Amino acid sequence: MNIRIALAGNPNSGKTTLFNALTGSNQYTGNWPGVTVEKKEGKLKGYGKGETTVTVVDLPGIYSLSPYTLEEVVSRKYLLEEKPEAIVNIVDGTNLERNLYLTTQLKETGIPMVTAVNMMDLVRKNKEELNLAQMEKDLGCPVVEISALKEEGIDRLIETAVSVAKKAEPSHRLVFDEKLESVISAIEKKLGGLLPQNNPDWYAIKVFERDEKVVEQLCLTASLKQEIDAYISSVEKEYDDDSESIITSARYHQIETMIHDCYVKRNRQSDSISDRIDRVVTNRILALPIFALVMFLVYYVSVTTVGSILTDFVNDTLFGEWILPSASAALESIGCAEWLNGLVVEGIIGGVGAVLGFVPQIFVLYLFLAVLEDCGYMARIAFIMDRIFRRFGLSGKSFIPMLIGTGCGVPAIMASRTIEQDRDRRMTIMTTTFIPCSAKLPIIALIAGALFDGAAWVAPSAYFTGIVAIVTSGIILKKTRLFAGDPSPFVMELPDYHIPSVKNVFHSVWERGSSFVKKAGTIILLSTIIVWFMQAFGFENGVFTMVEDMNNSILAMAGNCIAWIFTPLGWGDWKAAAAAVTGLVAKENVVGTFGVLYGFGEVAEDGMELWGTLSSEFTAFSGFSFLVFNLLCAPCFAAMGAIAREMNSAMWFWIAIGYQTLLAYACSLCIYQVGTWITTGVFTLGTVIAGIAIIGFIYLLIRPERKVA
Amino acid sequence: MGTILVLLVICATVVWIIRNMINDHKNGKSVSCGCSCSQCHGGCHANLKKEIDRLRNAG
Numbered sequence: 001m002n003i004r005i006a007l008a009g010n011p012n013s014g015k016t017t018l019f020n021a022l023t024g025s026n027q028y029t030g031n032w033p034g035v036t037v038e039k040k041e042g043k044l045k046g047y048g049k050g051e052t053t054v055t056v057v058d059l060p061g062i063y064s065l066s067p068y069t070l071e072e073v074v075s076r077k078y079l080l081e082e083k084p085e086a087i088v089n090i091v092d093g094t095n096l097e098r099n100l101y102l103t104t105q106l107k108e109t110g111i112p113m114v115t116a117v118n119m120m121d122l123v124r125k126n127k128e129e130l131n132l133a134q135m136e137k138d139l140g141c142p143v144v145e146i147s148a149l150k151e152e153g154i155d156r157l158i159e160t161a162v163s164v165a166k167k168a169e170p171s172h173r174l175v176f177d178e179k180l181e182s183v184i185s186a187i188e189k190k191l192g193g194l195l196p197q198n199n200p201d202w203y204a205i206k207v208f209e210r211d212e213k214v215v216e217q218l219c220l221t222a223s224l225k226q227e228i229d230a231y232i233s234s235v236e237k238e239y240d241d242d243s244e245s246i247i248t249s250a251r252y253h254q255i256e257t258m259i260h261d262c263y264v265k266r267n268r269q270s271d272s273i274s275d276r277i278d279r280v281v282t283n284r285i286l287a288l289p290i291f292a293l294v295m296f297l298v299y300y301v302s303v304t305t306v307g308s309i310l311t312d313f314v315n316d317t318l319f320g321e322w323i324l325p326s327a328s329a330a331l332e333s334i335g336c337a338e339w340l341n342g343l344v345v346e347g348i349i350g351g352v353g354a355v356l357g358f359v360p361q362i363f364v365l366y367l368f369l370a371v372l373e374d375c376g377y378m379a380r381i382a383f384i385m386d387r388i389f390r391r392f393g394l395s396g397k398s399f400i401p402m403l404i405g406t407g408c409g410v411p412a413i414m415a416s417r418t419i420e421q422d423r424d425r426r427m428t429i430m431t432t433t434f435i436p437c438s439a440k441l442p443i444i445a446l447i448a449g450a451l452f453d454g455a456a457w458v459a460p461s462a463y464f465t466g467i468v469a470i471v472t473s474g475i476i477l478k479k480t481r482l483f484a485g486d487p488s489p490f491v492m493e494l495p496d497y498h499i500p501s502v503k504n505v506f507h508s509v510w511e512r513g514s515s516f517v518k519k520a521g522t523i524i525l526l527s528t529i530i531v532w533f534m535q536a537f538g539f540e541n542g543v544f545t546m547v548e549d550m551n552n553s554i555l556a557m558a559g560n561c562i563a564w565i566f567t568p569l570g571w572g573d574w575k576a577a578a579a580a581v582t583g584l585v586a587k588e589n590v591v592g593t594f595g596v597l598y599g600f601g602e603v604a605e606d607g608m609e610l611w612g613t614l615s616s617e618f619t620a621f622s623g624f625s626f627l628v629f630n631l632l633c634a635p636c637f638a639a640m641g642a643i644a645r646e647m648n649s650a651m652w653f654w655i656a657i658g659y660q661t662l663l664a665y666a667c668s669l670c671i672y673q674v675g676t677w678i679t680t681g682v683f684t685l686g687t688v689i690a691g692i693a694i695i696g697f698i699y700l701l702i703r704p705e706r707k708v709a
Numbered sequence: 710m711g712t713i714l715v716l717l718v719i720c721a722t723v724v725w726i727i728r729n730m731i732n733d734h735k736n737g738k739s740v741s742c743g744c745s746c747s748q749c750h751g752g753c754h755a756n757l758k759k760e761i762d763r764l765r766n767a768g
Contacts, residue, residue: 331711331715334710334711334714334715335710335711335712336711336712336714336715337711337712340712340715340716340719343719344715344719348719521726522726522729522730523730525722525726526723526726526727529719529723
């Protein structure tokens with residue numbers, strides 16, 4: 001026998017944390033809404049095998065069962081069509097009133113239910129009291145207190161949920177006032193056999209609410225529809241409100257009664273610590289400078305100071321002094337052919353090593369980001385950014401994918417699904433990969449270290465370049481016909497600040513860091529082998545052979561075919577062009593390719609370092625132009641695939657890729673041309689084109705907004 | 710002998726990586742995506758397009 005238990009609750013009520021506790025899985029949790037976009041399944045601990053197996057389904061967080069958002073559609077469809085044996089309704093004990101609204105609706109579905117009051121540790125800490133026995137009586141279903149984060153009360157919840165599911169007693173909805181009850185039964189009577197037998201009340205209430213999807217699903221005849229409509233209108237007239245609001249008010253009336261019965265709220269004499277911190281951190285004037293300072297410190301410490309010390313050790317000592325010479329000597333001692341020695345040392349170890357060298361910086365960066373996420377600060381950033389984004393016609397919802405995008409662009413693109421309006425969703429997909437992901441960090445660190453001598457501003461500037469690109473893109477795109485219109489509303493709860501959980505932080509850092517290492521050992525390793533072969537073989541004296549001069553290699557030939565495109569950007573050399581192209585497979589490949597081409601493998605032999613050789617090929621401006629191009633241009637193939645899937649249209653996919661590449665090219669052109677002109681006085685056709693691009697950019701930013709009817 | 714041995718090791722590694730990548734792809738995981746699947750909200754699942762289409766048609 002397999003029992004399915006659905007986890008339903010408000011966003012940020014701790015569903016995914018509870019899901020992890022119930023199933024022992026490691027799903028990603030975050031303290032902002034939209035972390036779970038689609039349902040996830042797992043086996044309940046202790047019920048994975050045997051006679052009774054229990055599958056737990058984590059549904060996206062929702063505030064109601066109305067079909068307004070994609071999350072609501074996913075959850076509602078699952079509950080009504082798949083009909084799980086039980087619902088575990090997760091209620092945030094610190095926000096009882098708002099959370100109980102969904103509870104009243106879940107009760108209407110008729111599915112057996114158990115209510116889990118989460119965050120009871122915080123309720124007690126706030127010296128608030130909750131009479132669970134009374135609540136159980138009022139709700140008419142078992143109520144269990146838990147703390148998903150501390151894994152308290154989980155065993156009792158499992159036991160109760162399984163028993164409720166086995167008993168299969170349908171839950172009964174809460175009763176409205178007499179008038180509304182008579183209206184609902186009248187609708188039920190009129191619809192008769194059209195209503196499903198297991199939960200006719202739910203459908204009758206939805207018909208009263210004029211829920212278009214339910215009306216459509218019931219295939220009502222025109223005359224019946226008209227009859228019911230006239231009936232609803234008369235009730236609306238009597239209540240002087242629309243039918244949906246009448247039901248909403250009735251539900252809140254039930255909730256008020258319940259809260260009055262079972263909840264004793266502490267009369268707060270003073271603001272909580274979170275309130276006091278928020279007064280500074282989300283202050284209208286200070287919020288943005290504080291955010292800028294925090295992110296500056298995060299990138300500065302991870303890339304330039306602590307991270308750099310560790311990276312230097314990995315590059316110079318671990319690879320430079322230990323691994324490379326030992327590998328080379330070992331291969332020579334067993335009589336390995338010179339070319340194969342080159343492939344292993346210069347190709348594989350040089351290429352993969354160049355990428356792996358940045359692992360310490362990545363771990364340090366993600367440690368900081370995980371702490372900021374877990375303590376609740378990042379949720380505030382979404383709130384702060386919403387205030388700023390809204391001014392430019394963007395929604396704060398667009399910032400959530402960007403927060404996720406610091407790890408990887410693929411889940412960030414997927415997270416854009418929470419945005420209901422197509423135009424805003426598309427715009428977010430187009431811009432979210434501007435935020436540097438983990439794969440771009442080695443490029444940032446390489447340029448910062450090799451060309452700017454580890455200057456403090458370079459790494460943070462990469463992050464802020466991403467944010468500025470997103471905001472300015474938003475302003476420009478919102479003024480076009482394709483994206484004009486009001487931004488989507490953004491509602492989110494700000495969790496209280498708390499000391500980050502060591503488990504959560506290390507889990508997050510390990511997940512992100514280890515996948516980076518795994519990627520270096522798979523796709524990057526294969527890529528470096530291909531790059532090495534392409535740079536080692538070519539045509540010399542009309543014969544295809546292993547080349548002595550790398551400029552005669554296949555890679556040089558291919559690179560030279562496209563290098564001219566990048567000449568106006570200051571890096572028209574075939575090596576840089578080839579690195580940028582290999583970056584499309586995975587962005588780490590940019591550094592991996594440099595590792596192969598500039599001879600990371602040479603470190604041990606002649607003391608020449610990759611970074612030193614690289615710096616001789618770039619000026620400060622061409623280096624920064626190269627960095628900006630790789631940050632903003634089309635992302636890796638995996639992210640492009642996600643864009644294609646989410647856009648669900650070839651035209652929109654190409655618009656997104658085209659926009660990203662065009663913006664990257666224009667920005668890099670302006671940086672190199674204007675920078676070179678100012679510092680050296682060299683004025684070329686490229687400078688003129690850059691000037692025109694800047695004027696065009698300013699015009700697109702300040703031109704009047706398009707009025708939408 | 711050394712050359713053959715090293716070549717064999719490299720070939721075996723390459724085959725192993727490609728086999729893993731094919732298996733990952735068959736299991737709905739992305740070949741080049743840097744995120745782990747637990748973070749990915751199912752973004753790499755092969756049947757995702759179907760799921761999105763189904764939801765869009767429903768919504």
